[in-house]
Amino acid sequence: MQRRITKTLLLLALAAPYSTHFVLEIPPSIGFQDTKEATAPCGGFEITSRNAVTDWPIAGAPLKVISTHPRSEFTIQAALLPGTPGVNASPEFIKLVPRVRQSGLGALCLTAVPGIAAWEGKDVVLQVIQVATDGQLFQCAAVKFVAGPAVPVPSLCANSSSVTATFDAGGESASGKASPSDAASSGGPATSQGAIGRAYLSLRWTLALYSVAVPVVFFWI
DSSP: OHHHHHHHHHHHHHHOTTSOOEEEEETTOSOOOGGGTTSTTTTTSOTTOOSSEEEEETTOEEEEEEEOOSEEEEEEEEEEOTTSTTOOSSOOOEESSOOEEEESSEEEEEEEEOOOGGGTTOEEEEEEEEEETTEEEEEEEEEEEEOSSOOOOOTTOOOOTTOEEEEOTTOOOTTSOSOSSOHHHHOOOOOSOHHHHHHHHHHHHHHHGGGOSSOOOOOOO
């Protein structure tokens, strides 16, 4: 695993000598091109691409990124696939977990990113945004929210020993409203889970993060 991480970091460094980037490894990204990664919403790739679709249980699935930024923030959110019946052509993203603040180079694994219950059986675009000193970078994955237990954490999904991270105190989970930064004032649609869902997700995340293979520090603030 360490050899794979080192190889990925080396490839990023060779591809982008004047800037740094990140790669979405789990689930598989719909595409990566370093010169286009700053292009929203999916790093220069079509948001409707469905070449490889990952089943994503509502109960949660692991997510892994590899970053060459020493410090950055990650936003992890999802939208129904644009262009499908009853869905707007413009994606309407809902945050799945609070914003993550990462420190240290290498791999960061979140063990159980939840889906949205109201979207069970729906085709979804998972979007990961990294914000660092050189601006915003984007990666997407094609997923489908499904029923069933949380996905077991694979051995490849582990944090680098130098990586630490915390959840942003201002973050809002998918059980809140649609605004990525200020749910109280957004007026966006809420999911059906409400306050009970927020408490449940908070507890489940606290427990799930103990299962990370390489220690990393996360706090609910």
